[in-house]
Amino acid sequence: MVSPVIEFVEVGPRDGLQNERAVISTADKIGLIERAIMAGARRIEVTSFVNPARVPQMADAEAVCAALPDRADVTYIGLVMNGRGADRAIATGRIDQLGAVAVSTDQFAIANQGQTSDESVEAAKAIIAQAKAAGLTAQATIGASFGCPFEGEVSEARVVQMAQRLAEAGPIEVALADTIGVADPAHVARLVAAVRAAIDPLPVRVHFHNTRGTGLANVWSAVAAGARVVDASLGGLGGCPFAPGAAGNVSSEDVVYMLERGHIATGMDLDQLIAASAWLSGIMGRKLPGMVAQAPRFPKVTATKDA
Ligand code: ZN
Numbered sequence: 001m002v003s004p005v006i007e008f009v010e011v012g013p014r015d016g017l018q019n020e021r022a023v024i025s026t027a028d029k030i031g032l033i034e035r036a037i038m039a040g041a042r043r044i045e046v047t048s049f050v051n052p053a054r055v056p057q058m059a060d061a062e063a064v065c066a067a068l069p070d071r072a073d074v075t076y077i078g079l080v081m082n083g084r085g086a087d088r089a090i091a092t093g094r095i096d097q098l099g100a101v102a103v104s105t106d107q108f109a110i111a112n113q114g115q116t117s118d119e120s121v122e123a124a125k126a127i128i129a130q131a132k133a134a135g136l137t138a139q140a141t142i143g144a145s146f147g148c149p150f151e152g153e154v155s156e157a158r159v160v161q162m163a164q165r166l167a168e169a170g171p172i173e174v175a176l177a178d179t180i181g182v183a184d185p186a187h188v189a190r191l192v193a194a195v196r197a198a199i200d201p202l203p204v205r206v207h208f209h210n211t212r213g214t215g216l217a218n219v220w221s222a223v224a225a226g227a228r229v230v231d232a233s234l235g236g237l238g239g240c241p242f243a244p245g246a247a248g249n250v251s252s253e254d255v256v257y258m259l260e261r262g263h264i265a266t267g268m269d270l271d272q273l274i275a276a277s278a279w280l281s282g283i284m285g286r287k288l289p290g291m292v293a294q295a296p297r298f299p300k301v302t303a304t305k306d307a
Pocket of ligand 1: 179209249
């Protein structure tokens with residue numbers, strides 16, 4: 001049941017940075033993307049096409065796309081919330097995959113996207129259709145799959161039903177996102193198994209934030225329950241020091257360390273990730289939450305790398 005291989009998606013340039021107060025230069029965003037590729041990432045969420053007045057960090061979406069490394073083997077993902085965003089992403093000619101998000105509860109969906117939960121599912125399906133019509137692929141994400149900041153507990157049956165409806169539109173996978181970092185490993189095991197059964201053979205992707213320290217345990221639980229794709233962010237970016245309760249994504253290097261130690265292949269190079277995390281810490285001007293990059297290398301590297 002447990003796959004010996006997972007697909008890794010680096011989301012630092014979008015989900016990680018979007019939650020950071022300091023606006024990062026386009027050149028540094030490209031530096032981050034280049035380092036993620038060097039570390040082995042072959043799917044990267046590079047930006048989002050949203051209202052720049054609302055999300056200043058993503059105001060350079062087109063400039064980031066224009067400067068993306070020319071790599072046929074890398075899938076660049078652009079997050080979009082509506083048809084207008086999808087038009088912008090497609091118009092760059094550099095985005096390979098559109099990311100669409102539906103939200104599990106009405107109150108969160110209204111606060112986040114100005115629409116009900118059902119409307120957010122229909123909007124996501126329309127984005128998926130738009131991507132396919134333009135010759136792109138699409139991924140679908142269910143935000144607040146494990147809990148809502150407004151409504152609290154989220155019904156598992158509701159998330160399963162949303163996953164089925166999104167799957168009908170033909171995304172490459174459906175993701176369960178713990179947007180506010182409330183998930184626990186037992187909940188993750190149940191929901192991943194239920195959604196997997198509902199959308200089979202479509203893969204389940206998972207997206208965790210480490211707000212309550214359960215992030216890595218949730219990744220492990222999800223993979224054990226059959227999730228095949230895992231989102232993570234270099235350094236655990238996104239933990240804004242000025243916003244109490246806001247915490248970053250699970251850290252790429254921590255996730256890769258854990259999975260590779262468990263003989264689950266990620267395709268990622270841990271040493272390169274650690275180097276990239278150290279570089280990013282310098283760019284952000286602070287220590288990042290990820291732990292593996294701050295600890296001594298284990299096991300010690302004995303062989304010299306290719307000279
Ligand atoms: Zn997130």
